[in-house]
Amino acid sequence: MPLNGHAIKTRLTRVMKLNADDVAALEAIFERDVCVKKRQELIIQGSPFRSLCFVQDGYAIRYRLLRSGKRQILKLILPGDVIGFPVSFFDRSTYAVEALTDLTYTVCGIDRYTRLCYEQPQFGLVLSWLAAQEAASYAEHIVNLGRRTPIERLAHLLLEIHARLFQVGLAQETSFALPFSQQVMADALGLSVPHLNRVMQQLRAEQLISSNARLIVLSDSAGLGRLAQYQPINLAPIPLLERHC
Amino acid sequence: MPLNGHAIKTRLTRVMKLNADDVAALEAIFERDVCVKKRQELIIQGSPFRSLCFVQDGYAIRYRLLRSGKRQILKLILPGDVIGFPVSFFDRSTYAVEALTDLTYTVCGIDRYTRLCYEQPQFGLVLSWLAAQEAASYAEHIVNLGRRTPIERLAHLLLEIHARLFQVGLAQETSFALPFSQQVMADALGLSVPHLNRVMQQLRAEQLISSNARLIVLSDSAGLGRLAQYQPINLAPIPLLERHC
DNA sequence: GCGACTTGTTAATCTAAATCATTAATCGAA
DNA sequence: TTCGATTAATGATTTAGATTAACAAGTCGC
Known part of the structure; x- marks a missing residue:
């Protein structure tokens, strides 16, 4: 899966010096590109999901649906974001992800990714760094909802x-x-x-x-x-x- | 720094098979134990902070202070939690951490930890896993504030x-x-x-x-x-x- | 054991935002 | 181009929860 021009490459480049070997390693484990239509549900609330999906193009939302019918959106997903975090680390998802527009992303199974981390430890750190960004953005969201x-x-x-x-x-x-x-x-x-x-x-x-x-x-x-x-x-x-x- | 009976050990054991070598590796990079008094500020809003602090005993809060004087607590920190996440991945902290009780924790500089990750890649994954837990707990907090x-x-x-x-x-x-x-x-x-x-x-x-x-x-x-x-x-x-x- | 500070409880007022209801504008698909 | 569906814009009403204030009960340090 060629990474050229992929939004995730732009994003990773800001975090680490991504050399040719790194790009090759990622291209080797990325399995396929997927296109889905607007309004498609990518992750079903309550189901397991064990892949990292790197968004190339399009928009989506990660949200929780409550019994009352109320919906809380946890994150607005843009190109360069990762669908499948943090759900892939748990036995099942407690929230859903839905495409808001037609969406294309590149898939990599979580096991494949972790295997790479054992060979090239920097990718384990990359994952931690992306997770830290995610957590920081969630934290800001908490401040927003609670006290602004x-x-x-x-x-x-x-x-x-x-x-x-x-x-x-x-x-x-x-x-x-x-x-x-x-x-x-x-x-x-x-x-x-x-x-x-x-x-x-x-x-x-x-x-x-x-x-x-x-x-x-x-x-x-x-x-x-x-x-x-x-x-x-x-x-x-x-x-x-x-x-x- | 001996890890025996340390809350973080209990916590890590639930995530991975922590063998004797792993424990030794962690003990080798942990620098020292620190005790602080109730009400002490551990992380100052706006300052850089580049360590992972594994809480052994006591309670703390991570919070953002707004100009209006309002305070939003982002996380209640308990024994087994990590102070210094996600702030250690950024150039400075946008929130503070304060001890609510006397508190003891074990310190490890983030650079020391990442160095270990290059030698023992599983620790990079451990970090990602802890980060995922953190993100999931933040997500729950968002649902709480927004729609419950x-x-x-x-x-x-x-x-x-x-x-x-x-x-x-x-x-x-x-x-x-x-x-x-x-x-x-x-x-x-x-x-x-x-x-x-x-x-x-x-x-x-x-x-x-x-x-x-x-x-x-x-x-x-x-x-x-x-x-x-x-x-x-x-x-x-x-x-x-x-x-x- | 005493005073000072912190924490928990209660009540009255008032405002911000939800809810409900409707209309207008846009967009997409046939 | 037209119809149906989604999205945006308003208005009237109601209510949940903030604010303020005052007080009781603990708890800590000396």
Whole structure:
């Protein structure tokens, strides 16, 4: 499976010096590319799932469905993200993943990946590093839901989406095509749709963003950052990448 | 640093077959034991921190402080947990860690640990596995804050604390000494203290728990589980532990 | 054993956001 | 192009939970 131009390569390059051997090792264990249609469920809540899926293109959500019918979105999945984390480390999944658009990703069974880690230990560390990023993003989500006001939450979410899209080359300096409906954002931020809509308008009224259709322009990203108390942090590089063995 | 009886050993044993060599390898890289007093700040928000600290005894919280003075607790740290995750993978910490009781833990610099990973790849995987557990617990926290009612949240929190304490031998089958004040639980669950208090009484009124002082008895843990839609999941064991190299 | 501080409990008020209900606009597919 | 479905925008009502305040009960240190 050739990795050229794959969003995960862009992403990994920011964490480690990915040399030709590394790329070859990954290409060797990646099994196949999969395309699924919009609205397809990739992971079923309650079922086991034991693969890492590296998203190349398209959008998805990881969410938990409650008996009441309420849905909490845990993570907005963008190109460069890994589907199958952390569920692949457990006996079954307690949440679902659904494609929001047509989606293409590259699959690698978790056992195959761990086998590689025994031969090339840096990949075990890569996994830890990706996991740390994931945990940090979840932590931010917790702060958002627990102690930020709705307008701060939305400001924070927009900044985060922009930063993550920008990282993989899918956003301009101060604007981006928002790939998520208000329903999705409401379920991510723990708000009702009407309220999210009102908060969105508030951001526009305060000249912090402007948007038509789904193009968001961060008219005043400094102001947004202040409102949301947004503080981007940088991953430390993985140390000691001289190869042993 | 001898590991015998250390809570992290109990915890790791559940994830992998920890043989004598593994224990020796860990003991070799663990640098020292540290005891700190109640209320000491272990990690300062905004500062870098590059160590893994394995908690042996005592309790702590990881939290974010906002400008408004509001505090969101991200995680209740118990014996067997790792302080320094995920902050050690970033250039600086965006949250603080503070001891709630006198606390003892064993320190290992992150660089020392990663060096070990190159020699003994299973430890890189261990780190990923711990990270996955961390992420899963954060995910549950997100669901709690976003889409569960206060009483469901508290029920869920109590069940989770019980399970985690039980894992390291610090809880009885249906009861445990709650080491956290209502202030702490309120800040974890995104509630005000008076409201948390009311919800606590509601749980008692509905005969789901009984408590005096800080001893919690789960009088009806099945009912609690139903209320909270609590679903414990099991970590899959780390595969392929035959040693290479 | 005494005072100081921390923790737990209770009540009254008030606001933010959910809910419910409807309409308008867009998009996709036939 | 039109129809149906999804998404966005409003308004009216209601309620959950924050806020504030005051007090009781523990607990700690001296």
